[in-house]
Amino acid sequence: MVAVSTQLARRRLPGPTLTFALAGLLLAAAGLSLTSGAAGLGAGDLLALLWGDGLGPRDRVVLLDIRLPRLALGMAVGAALAVSGVLLQGLFRNPLADPGIVGVSAGSGLGAVTAIVLGGLLPATLTTSIGPALVPLAAGLGGWGTTLLLYRVATSGRQTDVALMLLAGIALAALAGAATGVLTYLADDRQLRDLTYWSMGSLAGATWSKLATALPLMALALVGAPRLARGLNALALGEAQAAHMGTDVQRLKRLTILLAAAATGAAVAVSGGIGFIGIVVPHILRQAQGPDHRQLIPNAALLGAALLVLADLVARIIVSPAELPIGILTALIGAPVFLWMLLQRGARGH
Numbered sequence: 001m002v003a004v005s006t007q008l009a010r011r012r013l014p015g016p017t018l019t020f021a022l023a024g025l026l027l028a029a030a031g032l033s034l035t036s037g038a039a040g041l042g043a044g045d046l047l048a049l050l051w052g053d054g055l056g057p058r059d060r061v062v063l064l065d066i067r068l069p070r071l072a073l074g075m076a077v078g079a080a081l082a083v084s085g086v087l088l089q090g091l092f093r094n095p096l097a098d099p100g101i102v103g104v105s106a107g108s109g110l111g112a113v114t115a116i117v118l119g120g121l122l123p124a125t126l127t128t129s130i131g132p133a134l135v136p137l138a139a140g141l142g143g144w145g146t147t148l149l150l151y152r153v154a155t156s157g158r159q160t161d162v163a164l165m166l167l168a169g170i171a172l173a174a175l176a177g178a179a180t181g182v183l184t185y186l187a188d189d190r191q192l193r194d195l196t197y198w199s200m201g202s203l204a205g206a207t208w209s210k211l212a213t214a215l216p217l218m219a220l221a222l223v224g225a226p227r228l229a230r231g232l233n234a235l236a237l238g239e240a241q242a243a244h245m246g247t248d249v250q251r252l253k254r255l256t257i258l259l260a261a262a263a264t265g266a267a268v269a270v271s272g273g274i275g276f277i278g279i280v281v282p283h284i285l286r287q288a289q290g291p292d293h294r295q296l297i298p299n300a301a302l303l304g305a306a307l308l309v310l311a312d313l314v315a316r317i318i319v320s321p322a323e324l325p326i327g328i329l330t331a332l333i334g335a336p337v338f339l340w341m342l343l344q345r346g347a348r349g350h
Helices: 002-009 015-035 043-050 057-092 104-121 124-154 162-186 189-199 208-235 239-244 249-271 277-289 293-317 326-347
Strands: none
Touching: 015 057, 015 293, 057 124, 057 208, 057 249, 057 277, 057 293, 104 124, 104 162, 104 189, 104 249, 124 162, 124 208, 124 249, 208 239, 208 249, 208 293, 239 249, 277 293, 277 326, 293 326
């Protein structure tokens, strides 16, 4: 493990420097998000609130009940998607794996759509006890089941076939999409409106209660993921070598799948279809600092949060006073980056 850590350290930039830079980027993005928008509130109003000066009822509602929960939700979702991408890429030992590419997001979406359309068929006592947490929990179960099935299909003799993994992910995503289509066909008008807007991805309608329903699952992944960093570093050498170095490989697989699915499911449930954060963010950081998961995981959380907050800001102002679904924006940016990554790998003969 010492040799592995030394080799990884040679490739990365100074960890504290990069972490502080990303924290500064996130802070700047948060400030812009809170002070930009159609309501006409600016930095002065934010400073007035921070200093305890009086703000009008309208201004307080805009800042505290609209922009602040939206900012908090964007940070949580961005961090969760980015960390999920890091975990799945480390598990499959492939930088092109992410919750969207391998079908986990589709499985989470199927779970969320099932809860939206068929949740009324559950016993009243169950829905009352679960309340608003039903959709995030269903999305987490859908993502976990999809990830587990994908790993079982793509793994044989303790070796993961990357090509088979990607093909199986496409097949599972198509299957989940077909099932989602059936549920959409069965939905009523109100459910259809919810599903249409949800499928395009957005942070609009963010509330403190919505954040509270999804935050526990995302926080579980964000807190638990760093504990898997050393095991994922060892796994990069191969499962047999990782086992010889003292890593419980099977336990590592289970925990990685559970955390990635929980984070992705909760994020998809509250924000809808927001893609490419989980593949672009880890790729950028690996180019900047190397593959050491001890730095990669926390920095991915910071960069993912900052990028999604900035994307949400652009989505709010680019067609103001209307709002562009954030999932469309991330796809427009992330898809070309993903294609460029594929071309780079092809040029290197991978």
